[in-house]
Amino acid sequence: AQKVTQAQTEISVVEKExxxxxxxxxxxxxTYYLFWYKQPPSGELVFLIRRNSFDEQNEISGRxxxxxxxxxxxxxxxxxxxxxxxxxxxxxxxxxxNNAGNMLTFGGGTRLMVKP
Amino acid sequence: KAGVTQTPRxxxxxxxxxxxxxxxxxxxxxxxxxYQQTPGQGLQFLFxxxxxxxxxxxxxxGRFSGRQFSNSRSEMNVSTLELGDSAxxxxxxxxxxxxxxxxxxxxxxxxxxxxx
Numbered sequence: 001a002q003k004v005t006q007a008q009t010e011i012s013v014v015e016k017e018x019x020x021x022x023x024x025x026x027x028x029x030x031t032y033y034l035f036w037y038k039q040p041p042s043g044e045l046v047f048l049i050r051r052n053s054f055d056e057q058n059e060i061s062g063r064x065x066x067x068x069x070x071x072x073x074x075x076x077x078x079x080x081x082x083x084x085x086x087x088x089x090x091x092x093x094x095x096x097x098n099n100a101g102n103m104l105t106f107g108g109g110t111r112l113m114v115k116p
Numbered sequence: 117k118a119g120v121t122q123t124p125r126x127x128x129x130x131x132x133x134x135x136x137x138x139x140x141x142x143x144x145x146x147x148x149x150x151y152q153q154t155p156g157q158g159l160q161f162l163f164x165x166x167x168x169x170x171x172x173x174x175x176x177x178g179r180f181s182g183r184q185f186s187n188s189r190s191e192m193n194v195s196t197l198e199l200g201d202s203a204x205x206x207x208x209x210x211x212x213x214x215x216x217x218x219x220x221x222x223x224x225x226x227x228x229x230x231x232x
Contacts (some may be wrong), residue, residue: 035220037223042225043204043206043225043226043228044119044223044224044225044226045206045208045221045223046223047220047221047222049224050220090160101147101149101164101166101171101172101219102149102164102172102208102210103145103149103161103164103172103174104149104151104159104161104221105161106158106159107158107161108158109158109159
């Protein structure tokens with residue numbers, strides 16, 4: 001069985017602070033795919049970033065960066081210089097490769113509040 | 117390019133009734149998945165369709181069903197509604213499965229169903 005844990009249920013920061021959202025996952029698949037999604041109040045899940053299990057290179061994309069560590073089964077996401085518009089619920093998700101199709105396992109989400 | 121379109125946005129039904137939700141995927145996307153989001157259970161996978169065939173199904177009772185049409189549009193149906201079926205139902209589309217493992221799901225705004 002697959003499992004995704006986001007231990008932080010709610011984070012509050014002041015604008016321009018950096019914030020890191022934690023994600024820990026469990027899977028028996030040797031190949032898998034990890035994603036971060038953002039859910040603003042409108043309800044739509046917006047894709048942010050993805051990483052394959054066989055590529056541990058960490059990258060930066062604008063104000064977003066992620067730290068994938070296979071040894072600790074973690075896939076953390078950092079927003080640099082946070083803005084009020086970043087306020088949303090963020091979900092980490094895992095997709096296995098064994099006939100999983102588009103079945104994603106989501107974490108419980110982290111509500112981020114960025115105050116001006 | 118138009119995004120994933122779900123109709124209706126809001127729905128209020130009473131216990132025992134049935135409901136049908138509709139989803140139009142992004143043009144060119146042939147795989148459609150459905151997810152249920154509730155405060156208690158979070159985001160849970162319902163089912164996935166590709167080429168009018170159900171490929172995967174989550175752990176939901178038989179009251180939850182779906183189908184996909186030849187134009188890739190999809191519908192999901194919930195019969196004999198229960199109070200616990202109140203949720204945000206999200207539809208997502210992606211490329212054909214053999215190309216989709218590394219590609220993200222694109223979600224619609226969802227249909228918020230309230231059962232009274």
